[in-house]
Amino acid sequence: MTDEKKNSAHLNRRQALMMMGAAGAALMTPMAIGRDKAFAANADATGQLVLAFSQEPTVFNPLMPHIEVDEGLYYAVYDTLFDFDPDGEFFPILAAEVPTVANGGISADGLNWTLKLKEGVTWHDGTPFTAEDVKFSLELTVDPDFRSFRSTGYKLMQDITVVSDTELTWTMSEPFAPMAAILASTYIVPKHVFDGVEDKNATILNTAPIGTGPFKFKNRMAGDHIELEANADYHMDGPFLKTLIIKYVPDLNVMYTQFKSGDIDVIGLQYITPDHLAEAETLEGKEVKVAGTATFESIGLNMTRPQFQDKAVRQALYLAIDKTSIIDALYYGVPTPTETYMPQQSFYYNDSLPKHEFNIEKANAMLDEAGWEKGSDGIRTKDGVRLSFTNSTTAGNHLREQAQQFIQQTFAMIGVEMTIKNFPPAVMWGDYWMNSEFDSVVVGLNTLAGADPDTSDYFMSTMSPARGGSGQNTFAYQNPKVDELLTKGAQNFVPEERKAIYQEMQAVMREDLPFLPMFQYAVVKGWKDDVTGPTPNVNNRIDTWNVRDWART
Known part of the structure; x- marks a missing residue:
């Protein structure tokens, strides 16, 4: 397709809105509440x-599988040991100081850690907060009887020892550069509410959370x-x-x-x-501000589904998404197109990835070459697998719903049937998402732990709940090269060397496409x-x- 034809393939805003059904009164009429x-x-x-x-927010125990909105509650009710400020610098919360090599909290080889805690902190029920709570929380994440949101990093911690009420130590089985960032996103839970509880997945925290x-x-x-x-x-x-x-x-x-x-x-x-x-x-x-975030929007694919096993299918689907029209017509050009999960503000962002191309002709040719033949109904099949699947997101998010309608139509142009199947948020982002019960989704994700580039929890093969793992790899993605790069990156403490590793990983995933990246969020925030x-x-x-x-x- 020539450049002229490619440019004309993008619809103007009015045409795109008409295709997306933006004029539908049901989507635009506000309710009086x-x-x-x-x-x-x-x-x-x-x-x-x-x-x-x-x-x-529906998951009130912060160490169980959850999504971003649940953290909106966690930050109010619970505390982490320390956290990141807007400049990417740590500041202490429950910790008396953030452990570093300089202050002796971390040994030079990264293996021995000492954590000092604040004195005089109490839980909401009046019980004193101690190092025992921290030890319990860290060990709970790898308890085989507990449904943990993440095991990355924690499983490397050995010999967690309570020295006093305000100090504990541990040894890492191997150096792990993202450990401080993981601790910064670990909410500490009260040990005493688990006393005498038979099922650690069913405590009072599930209904009436107690934090510091x-x-x-x-x-x-x-x-x-x-x-x-x-x-x-x-x-x-x-x-x-x-x-x-x-x-x-x-x-x-x-x-x-x-x-x-x-x-x-x-x-x-x-x-x-x-x-x-x-x-x-x-x-x-009102104060209204546009702010960048680390969240990216994508079409996420369930890699256990036979429809998505062929990389040619994933690449053709990506070619059939008119990102420019979606961003301009629906989002008024506010978010930035992206080819990766890594935020563009990050030191580790790869700015040399291939740029997305909307090209229906090329997508059809790719599927033809890969042996996906159109049937009498216009839908492609190969080896008994039909290129038909559902796509789900949050019911009531009118921008995503309109984007779905548009994508549904451009996918039909390449012989792909996408059926829209949306749910209320509590259903959509519950087991349906966490246990990979979907075919495909429109989802916004922040896969980082603060400013650290490690994304093992989302992309490591062993982190898929659907495949028996404990993590957030709901795409059920498996790629040995990605696993290798994640392992290598986590063992390296030199930022420039880590940068090369994570940029290579972004290139591998851009080629592999377990999700079809659309844009990095720039959101419109507002308050009185x-x-x-x-x-x-x-x-x-x-x-x-x-x-x-x-x-x-």
Whole structure:
């Protein structure tokens, strides 16, 4: 296809919107939803803040498999040992200091660790926090009887020893460069709530979480909101709010309407959709900012499905996605096209990957050559496998739903049948996602642990729950070369040398395409102008990373 033809293949915004069904009233009509009566029970209105998410936090034990929205709750209720600030630097939380080689917390060879903890920290139920809680949390991640969200790194920790209530040590079985970043994303849970519990997967944390964080869990109205109250005994500055309401609003148009009307104080995941950006910037009494994040949007493929075993199929599907039209027509050009999972702000980003091409003619030729023949119904088959599959995402996310409709039509142009099958967030991102029960998904993922480039938990072959592993490899992706590079990168502590390793890995995955990358998120964040504290942080998964600092003026 000539350059002229390729350029004309992209639809103008009006044509693309018509194809995507953007004029459908059902997608665009806001519902009228007022404040819950429960809100009125708070005596001090100025000390209350309503934070909205389009998905519902449902996993309250942070060491169990979860998604980003659950971390929106975790940052309020639990604490990590330390965390990343927006500049990618560590700062201590439960730790008295961040262990380094310079302060003696890590030996020069990276094998021996000493962790010192703050004194005087208590759990929300008044029980003292000690090194025993940290030891228990770290060991729980690799307990064969526990359904852990991640084993990467933890399984290398040996001889975890409690020296005192505020100090513990351990030895690494081998050097592991991402260990500090993993600890920065490990929420510590209370050991005492597991005492006498037969099933460690079923504790009080599942329904009424207990942490050391700035807010205590008060109550939950399933499908509507979670109410948190200030922890007066918090060990850091803050909290500066009496009550934090996490409100669940699955329809993004409704969420924006509630932000406009003032029912929502801070609009979080999935934020203000770009089609509302121009108006949002004019709203009186609101702060609206476009911020980059480490999350990328993709069509994720379940690699256990026979439809996706042939790399030629995956490559043809990628050729049949008109990313330019989707980004321009639906997202108003706000996000940035990407070819990888690595954020473009990262030191490890590979900027020399092949650029995506939308080319229906080339996609058809590729499938013809690979032996996928069109049947009487126009759908291709090979060796008894039909190029037909479902695609799922969050019901109510109107931008993704419109993108699905567009992709469905361009896939049909190459003899591929994609059936849209969407679910409410709690269903979509529950076992259906975690256990790889889907065929394909439209999903946004942040696969990094803070600023570290390791993605073993998402792409290592052994990290697939569907294949018997413990991790987040829900694509069930297996590639020996990727495994080799992940192992090599994790054992190297020299940034420049690691950079070459992770750039090679991005090139391998760009060729292999276990997911079809579309864009890196640039999201439109918004809050009332009397709210202080919300700060974009590309090194964390969700807004509430510093909710301890949020306040009303």
